[in-house]
Every structure is written in structure tokens, then in C-alpha cells.
Amino acid sequence: MKLEFKNVTKQYGEVNAVNKVNCVMEKGIYGLLGVNGAGKTTLMRMLCTIVQPSEGQILWNGKDIWKLGGEYREVLGYLPQDFGYYPDLTVYDYMMYISSIKGLKMPFARKKVKQLLNQVGMEKFSKRKMKNLSGGMVRRVGIAQAMLNDPQILVLDEPTAGLDPNERIRFRNLISELSEERLVLLSTHIVSDIEYIANNIMLMKDGELFYAGTAEDLVSSMKEKVWQCNVSRSMIDKYMNEYLVGNIKTTKTGAELRIISIEKPTEDAVAVEKNLEDAFLFYFGEKSEEKQDA
Numbered sequence: 001m002k003l004e005f006k007n008v009t010k011q012y013g014e015v016n017a018v019n020k021v022n023c024v025m026e027k028g029i030y031g032l033l034g035v036n037g038a039g040k041t042t043l044m045r046m047l048c049t050i051v052q053p054s055e056g057q058i059l060w061n062g063k064d065i066w067k068l069g070g071e072y073r074e075v076l077g078y079l080p081q082d083f084g085y086y087p088d089l090t091v092y093d094y095m096m097y098i099s100s101i102k103g104l105k106m107p108f109a110r111k112k113v114k115q116l117l118n119q120v121g122m123e124k125f126s127k128r129k130m131k132n133l134s135g136g137m138v139r140r141v142g143i144a145q146a147m148l149n150d151p152q153i154l155v156l157d158e159p160t161a162g163l164d165p166n167e168r169i170r171f172r173n174l175i176s177e178l179s180e181e182r183l184v185l186l187s188t189h190i191v192s193d194i195e196y197i198a199n200n201i202m203l204m205k206d207g208e209l210f211y212a213g214t215a216e217d218l219v220s221s222m223k224e225k226v227w228q229c230n231v232s233r234s235m236i237d238k239y240m241n242e243y244l245v246g247n248i249k250t251t252k253t254g255a256e257l258r259i260i261s262i263e264k265p266t267e268d269a270v271a272v273e274k275n276l277e278d279a280f281l282f283y284f285g286e287k288s289e290e291k292q293d294a
């Protein structure tokens, strides 16, 4: 399986929502990270043939996805960000309804719906109306419906939006479980959603894909070191203004700061291992001074 973006651009008036994206994707989990408005949804909508690129091509095993049409949609599963459903349908009826839209035959659909609801932990709620589900439950049904055709490409647009920390963990495990023999593209602006499950990280900013590769390579591409140091309360603002500061943990006397910097910020600062969160802050973040200036 091979999915290829060739110079893919989407313009909305003056805005380049997606700008000349080039990349090749194969089996595995791809975490698409970017702040709001970076172009993630537009990129995914093009991949799902909902929006047509203004320029460029998306190829599935060497063929243009628009030319493949229905044949391509058969291998695709999509959970949109604004996942719409019929509130009065029960979970089971909703799944059966989507099965019929996807052209699944009745006996097979019944079996598949049962199996998927079981897999996403929703079988015991199959008689509950969609409108009476929690946000996390709705998302789980959303994933199950995207899996009905056993897709080779599974596209999940911010599947963890609005979920609590426990549900996020459950989701990570579920996505990891579902990723076998598939290409999963998952967008988020929360690093921990993908830190442990994605083999590949893609970073988007202002419509451009400016990094695609492993998390390890991304982290080591940062020349800066990550330091941990303790500062007194009165000095916190000074460090916040001078450095790129990640975590701030208040202590009895002041705060423990996680600072990204080439030089050692304080005499007793200790260099610590860099992680994906640091890299994300480094490539997307800004010093609080810059925030104030903006």
C-alpha cells in the first residue's frame, strides 16, 4: 500500500489552506500535528475525496484517487471532526444504516456491526440512542462506522477532541489495535495523543507540511537542549521572557522550569532527555514575550 501526495495545494480565495504538500505514506500510524487552522482538516478532506485539490495529485498505489472513484472509497474509512449522526437512532440501527450506505449485505453487516461494537467497547450500549451517549462513546461509534468496510486507509480527524484523559488513553489503545495492516492518519493538536502510538509524525503549519518522519528524528533535529532548573518566584517572569519554557511546576520556593535553549539557563540547570512535546513547543511555540508582542 502506498499513498502519495504530489504538490497538493488547496486554495480558498487568497488563503492557501494546504500549500504544495509532498509526501509518501505506507502502512502504519501517521500522527498529523498542527495548531488550529494549520490545514489538517483540508488535507484530510482531500484525501477522502470530499474536497478537490486546486493543484497537485493524490495517488493510491500509483493511481489518482479521483480517477479511482468508488474503487478508492471502498478502501477508505473516515471519521470527520464534525461527525454527524441521527440522534434518535440506536447505536445498532445507526451502524446498520451506515452499513447499508456502504453497500454491505445484510447477514454480513449484522455480524460486522456486532464485532466492531464489541471491539470499540460499545456492544452493551447497542440499544442506546445516539443522543444519549457521552462524547467518548459517540467517538467510539464514529470509529466503528469508519471501520465497517475494513478499510486499508483509516482517516481520523481529531478523534480525541473533547475527551477526558481516561477516554484519551482508551482511544490510543483502540487506534493502536486497529492499525494492524492499515494506514492510519490521525490529526490532533495534542502531542500525547500520538506520542506513543504513531510511527510517523507529520507537522503542519500555515498549510505547509514542514516535517514528515519519525518522532526520534524530529526530536534529535532540535539542536537546542532541554534543561530543568529551579528558580525563585520573583525570577519566573524573567525566564519566561528570555527562554522558551515548556512545563512550569510550582514548588514551595518558586518553580521548576523546563527550558529549551542552547545555553545553560542557570548555574544549576540539569540537561534532561528531550521529548516530542519539547519538539512541538520548539517548532510551534513562542516565548511569552513574543506572545505579548503579537
Ligand SMILES: Nc1ncnc2c1ncn2[C@@H]1O[C@H](COP(=O)(O)OP(=O)(O)OP(=O)(O)O)[C@@H](O)[C@H]1O
Residues within 6 Å of the ligand: 012, 015, 016, 017, 018, 034, 035, 036, 037, 038, 039, 040, 041, 042, 043, 081
Ligand atoms: N471551506 C473553506 N472556505 C474558506 N476557507 C477555509 C475553508 N476551509 C478551511 N479554510 C481555511 O483554511 C485554513 C486551514 O483550515 P483547516 O480547517 O484545514 O485547518 P485545521 O488544521 O484542520 O484546523 P482545526 O484544527 O481548527 O480544524 C484556515 O485558514 C481556514 O480558515
